[in-house]
Amino acid sequence: xxxxxxxxxxxNIALIVKCLSIWFVVSYLFGIxxxxxxxxVRMGGYKLGFWFAQQGSIYTFVILxxxxxxxxxxxxxxxxxxxx
Amino acid sequence: MDLQTLTFLFVGVTFAIYxxxxxxxxxxxxxxxxxxxxxxxxVANGMATAADWMSAASFxxxxxxxxxxxxxxxxxxxxxxxxxxxxxxxxxxxLRKHGAxxxxxxxxxxxxxxxxxVVAVICLIIASVTYVIGQMKGIGVAFSRxxxxxxxxxxxxxxxxxxxxxxxxxxKGITYTQIAQYVIMIIAYTIPAIFxxxxxxxxxxxxxxxxxxxxxxxxxxxxxxQVVTQLGFAxxxxxxxxxxxxxxVYTLSLMIGTAGLPHVIMRFFTVSSVKAARESAGxxxxxxxxxxxxxxxxxxMARLNLMQTIDQPNAEQNLAYADRPSWFKNxxxxxxxxxxxxxxxxxxxxxxxxxxxxxxxxxxxIMVLANPEIAGLPNWVIAIVAAGGLAAALSTxxxxxxxxxxxxxxxxxxGVWRPNITEKEExxxxxxxxxxxxxxxxxxxxxxxxxxxxxxxxxFGLAASxxxxxxxxxxxxxxxxxxxxxxxxxxxxxxxxxxxFQHKGIMFVKSTSFLGDMDPNWFLGIEPNAFGAIGxxxxxxxxFFVMTRxxxxxxxxxxxxxNIRVPASN
Numbered sequence: 001x002x003x004x005x006x007x008x009x010x011x012n013i014a015l016i017v018k019c020l021s022i023w024f025v026v027s028y029l030f031g032i033x034x035x036x037x038x039x040x041v042r043m044g045g046y047k048l049g050f051w052f053a054q055q056g057s058i059y060t061f062v063i064l065x066x067x068x069x070x071x072x073x074x075x076x077x078x079x080x081x082x083x084x
Numbered sequence: 085m086d087l088q089t090l091t092f093l094f095v096g097v098t099f100a101i102y103x104x105x106x107x108x109x110x111x112x113x114x115x116x117x118x119x120x121x122x123x124x125x126x127v128a129n130g131m132a133t134a135a136d137w138m139s140a141a142s143f144x145x146x147x148x149x150x151x152x153x154x155x156x157x158x159x160x161x162x163x164x165x166x167x168x169x170x171x172x173x174x175x176x177x178x179l180r181k182h183g184a185x186x187x188x189x190x191x192x193x194x195x196x197x198x199x200x201x202v203v204a205v206i207c208l209i210i211a212s213v214t215y216v217i218g219q220m221k222g223i224g225v226a227f228s229r230x231x232x233x234x235x236x237x238x239x240x241x242x243x244x245x246x247x248x249x250x251x252x253x254x255x256k257g258i259t260y261t262q263i264a265q266y267v268i269m270i271i272a273y274t275i276p277a278i279f280x281x282x283x284x285x286x287x288x289x290x291x292x293x294x295x296x297x298x299x300x301x302x303x304x305x306x307x308x309x310q311v312v313t314q315l316g317f318a319x320x321x322x323x324x325x326x327x328x329x330x331x332x333v334y335t336l337s338l339m340i341g342t343a344g345l346p347h348v349i350m351r352f353f354t355v356s357s358v359k360a361a362r363e364s365a366g367x368x369x370x371x372x373x374x375x376x377x378x379x380x381x382x383x384x385m386a387r388l389n390l391m392q393t394i395d396q397p398n399a400e401q402n403l404a405y406a407d408r409p410s411w412f413k414n415x416x417x418x419x420x421x422x423x424x425x426x427x428x429x430x431x432x433x434x435x436x437x438x439x440x441x442x443x444x445x446x447x448x449x450i451m452v453l454a455n456p457e458i459a460g461l462p463n464w465v466i467a468i469v470a471a472g473g474l475a476a477a478l479s480t481x482x483x484x485x486x487x488x489x490x491x492x493x494x495x496x497x498x499g500v501w502r503p504n505i506t507e508k509e510e511x512x513x514x515x516x517x518x519x520x521x522x523x524x525x526x527x528x529x530x531x532x533x534x535x536x537x538x539x540x541x542x543x544f545g546l547a548a549s550x551x552x553x554x555x556x557x558x559x560x561x562x563x564x565x566x567x568x569x570x571x572x573x574x575x576x577x578x579x580x581x582x583x584x585f586q587h588k589g590i591m592f593v594k595s596t597s598f599l600g601d602m603d604p605n606w607f608l609g610i611e612p613n614a615f616g617a618i619g620x621x622x623x624x625x626x627x628f629f630v631m632t633r634x635x636x637x638x639x640x641x642x643x644x645x646x647n648i649r650v651p652a653s654n
Contacts, residue, residue, distance in 0.1 A: 005649070016174070020169070023166060023169045027166055028335065045296055045297065050155055051295070054150075054377075057162050057166065058162070059373070062369050065168060065362075072177075072362060073362075081651055082652060
């Protein structure tokens with residue numbers, strides 16, 4: 001029982017680390033730290049860095065949260081800890 | 085119909101709807117009052133969370149700030165959405181599993197201590213009241229324009245309505261009204277954006293219009309860069325907010341703060357399950373993203389329209405003061421827009437140079453409300469924007485007041501000082517605390533420390549430095565003990581308040597700012613509004629240091645942590 005819950009928690013942490021890495025890259029790296037580099041690339045009227053800061057990061061956040069919810073649903077079932 | 089009549093009509097009808105819903109869904113029990121009985125559908129809850137969350141700062145103030153800060157305004161866009169990723173993964177599901185009514189209640193259970201609960205209440209009240217102060221500025225701006233009176237009169241009328249409205253319903257009423265308010269708000273925000281985007285670029289979707297070409301074949305953003313730099317302002321798409329470090333820390337502070345704000349966290353106590361809590365965060369973010377991805381388009385297009393209305397390529401053809409349009413006159417009445425004819429030529433010259441600039445005051449908070457008028461949109465569009473702005477301010481003020489009231493009546497009175505009071509008395513005390521909070525916030529509404537969004541950013545810093553770390557450690561560390569958590573919260577909020585007060589004045593009284601509100605005195609060039617992230621780091625560090633030197637966590641608390649980590653009850 002305790003072992004199973006431990007492994008479940010580890011799987012959760014691994015998923016969180018994966019999601020938050022993407023979260024960090026699109027906002028802090030693409031939107032802030034590397035913005036000048038990305039701005040040399042253009043996407044229509046948008047400079048790419050500017051686009052990530054004002055549009056792209058937000059779209060990514062939405063996808064991440066749903067991806068996390070869905071994956072956790074699967075992990076819950078796999079470990080038999082889902083709500084019945 | 086003229087604008088004034090239309091505005092009264094729209095605002096009147098929407099208010100009647102809110103009050104009707106609040107009355108229909110009024111709370112009978114404390115469980116209904118605090119967490120709406122715990123059975124709201126994830127999509128509905130997501131929508132209510134979005135309305136609760138998107139305040140006057142998002143609706144009225146944010147696009148105005150972006151319009152003037154350009155790229156630097158991105159901190160608000162990323163900061164106020166990215167926090168939901170943290171909330172969905174690090175806090176919401178586990179707090180729902182635990183099943184407390186309020187944030188301090190969870191802290192008191194997890195840290196087996198009434199002192200921890202009192203400290204959490206204090207942090208919560210400081211952060212929430214600062215947040216309500218930010219709302220009051222927005223409410224003042226919206227009501228002054230809507231009633232065509234000066235800012236102060238507008239503020240007082242707004243306070244009365246908020247007080248009446250928030251004390252009535254409790255969480256159940258608030259949840260259902262917020263769904264209605266979200267709908268009004270998003271319609272009010274997107275309709276003018278669609279119109280303006282279509283007029284400027286031929287593309288009706290603002291998110292795409294912002295990256296499109298204008299009639300003359302140049303891209304809108306390039307045109308804007310060109311117009312503003314010619315007049316001596318910084319280039320729109322690259323002007324950073326102070327420094328890269330400052331932007332990084334500011335964004336982080338807003339994100340952690342989002343995840344640490346009690347009125348948002350409380351929203352996840354109202355859903356039926358752990359799974360629903362995770363999904364609900366996603367839906368909230370969808371509804372928020374609709375407005376937040378529109379905002380940059382509103383900002384850039386409003387700035388372009390404003391500049392092009394006043395300044396002409398040849399300065400001798402600038403707009404004459406005598407010919408100023410009616411929106412200009414209306415905003416002059418509120419005192420939030422001021423012109424001074426420095427060279428006495430009767431023409432308005434709006435430039436980036438302080439010496440020649442004649443638009444001596446353009447309050448950023450008026451941009452969104454003025455935008456449809458500047459673009460010359462029909463009166464009904466302007467009226468609906470006014471209704472939307474009021475919906476935004478009201479819904480958030482109500483949610484915050486509820487968080488403040490519940491922490492005083494449920495956590496302090498019922499939880500610590502007077503455990504024997506009846507449900508009825510508890511409800512009465514929570515209504516009294518709401519009125520108290522409105523009066524304090526109203527006072528600061530008369531002496532606002534910053535623009536609405538700036539003040540709200542301060543509130544986030546305070547939540548980021550105190551509540552978020554305590555909650556996160558409570559879930560992710562089985563070993564964190566009460567001594568560590570209490571020391572962490574106190575030092576986190578303490579250092580943040582100290583930093584803010586030394587630059588913005590003690591209790592925001594300007595003359596007492598002993599280090600001055602100027603950049604040379606800022607730590608690593610970080611502005612006070614952005615300091616919450618540093619406060620959070622201090623909080624974590626102090627908590628872990630104290631933990632290693634004090635008594636271990638009791639075994640049953642470790643069990644409790646293991647239990648909140650899994651969705652199934654066992």
